[in-house]
Amino acid sequence: MLNAGLMLYFGRETFQVTSNAQQPSHYSYHFVLISEEVDNEYWRLVEKGAEAASRKHNIHLDYWGPKQANNEEQLTFIDKAIASKVDGIMTQGVSSDTFNYLVNKSVQKGIPLITVDTDAPESVRMAYVGSDNYLAGKLAGETMIKQTSGLQKVGIVTGRFDASNQQLRVKGFKDAVSNVSRIQIAGIGESNITKSGAIQATYELLKNHRNITAFYGTSALDGLGISQVASLYQQKKRPFIIAFDTLPETLTLLNKQKIDATVAQYPFVMGERAVETLFSIKKGVYPGSLQYTKTDIMTKLKGSHP
Known part of the structure; x- marks a missing residue:
């Protein structure tokens, strides 16, 4: 007992x-x-x-x-x-x-x-109450297709490799872009759902894949970390960034055009x-x-x- x-x-x-x-x-x-x-x-x-x-x-x-x-x-x-x-x-x-x-x-x-x-x-x-996480990833992938042009090398920063919601958000994204040859996944890193972890994951992705042109973050603090690192890299054009969730800081970055889109759940x-x-x-x-x-x-x- x-x-x-x-x-x-x-x-x-x-x-x-x-x-x-x-x-x-x-x-x-x-x-x-x-x-x-x-x-x-x-x-x-x-x-x-x-x-x-x-x-x-x-x-x-x-x-x-x-x-x-x-x-x-x-x-x-x-x-x-x-x-x-x-x-x-x-x-x-x-x-x-x-x-x-x-x-x-x-x-x-x-x-x-x-x-x-x-x-x-x-x-x-x-019962389950929450987002359709696969759909969320699919929407992110469709947005990447619609709002970018030319070859895109995508770095994905995900909250936790072992979390099923994160896995579904990654899978939905990959499935959405799978038939679009100009969009390719360069690599994936783990943030452990922290901003510092997202910063480290983004840095490692850029260090190992210098041709990255776009990022997708699958948990609430990933976009913040991605944006911070991207702003420090000396590139002719900042990477296209899709974040996740609508935390106040994320919306500020969106309005300042530091990120391009965010997946909104409630x-x-x-x-x-x-x-x-x-x-x-x-x-x-x-x-x-x-x-x-x-x-x-x-x-x-x-x-x-x-």
Whole structure:
């Protein structure tokens, strides 16, 4: 049994958890939102949306997550939420047997669990709320085709190689440009969803592939790092840059024409919809396993469009 001590994973002790959370009596439910990285700007926007919906339905909301992206720590928080006997769990999906095991245990204990931002369709999660990540990548690729001309050598900076949402954003992009011979993938680097990581990945890509003419970043801070490095390189023409998400700094770069486009997803809406979906499930209404939120492309001149 999972209790105030430890978790059993296939009969083995794996990590310590404590359980002392209690649902305040004046709330209808106690939900937990578990992020990929607790202070990441993108996930803070998801939290704000979840808070707004929680206030509407008189739900007590906890927001947890590792200080830096780490799957094992994230699994620990899921374990803690189950042990705390919360009423519902919202978490980024993880592609692992341990995650699938925890989702199964959560559901068996009567705690509905849904994935947010990143899906884990091989698990028994009750719903996914977030962008269609493959479509997001495809839109980025189509934008690269429409807004560039001539030979393009593309460097891709992705958040995490092992994250399924990042993999789908890369795959969608590659599939979109696969039949366009003038657009070629020069290389791919990993940022670990940090700006400093994106700076390092961009620098390495440019060092190893000096003929790069365009960049595509697949996580929220990648465009910031790409733009910073690109501005320091002495080139006749800066590379064409497609970023991801609509953080204020990203929009500033877009308006100053330091980047050319960004894939817009809506983390506030994502958090809001996640709470609404979990609330419906608790009421016995199942809205469907795939709850896609809006995804489009934003440019300085044209704004956002599907």
